[in-house]
Amino acid sequence: xxTQPASEPQxxxxxxxxxxxxxxxxxxxxxxxxxxxVQMEAARAAAGRHGTRRxxxxxxxxxx
Numbered sequence: 001x002x003t004q005p006a007s008e009p010q011x012x013x014x015x016x017x018x019x020x021x022x023x024x025x026x027x028x029x030x031x032x033x034x035x036x037x038v039q040m041e042a043a044r045a046a047a048g049r050h051g052t053r054r055x056x057x058x059x060x061x062x063x064x
Contacts, residue, residue, distance in 0.1 A: 012036040013046030021050065 007015075016036035020027045027050050033043035 009038040009042040013038045013042045017050035
């Protein structure tokens with residue numbers, strides 16, 4: 001029987017950010033932290049990376 005290694009916190013956090021966005025929810029560090037069960041540092045980085053992917057330099061996101 002083989003076991004899969006635990007995914008890296010950064011990978012889990014980024015996957016959580018993508019899932020939140022796909023569900024139409026706000027991608028915040030707190031939401032990523034709660035969803036991925038990672039430390040705030042990893043959640044903050046993932047939320048930031050996700051936002052950069054979604055809105056590259058020069059674009060404007062809606063504030064809501």
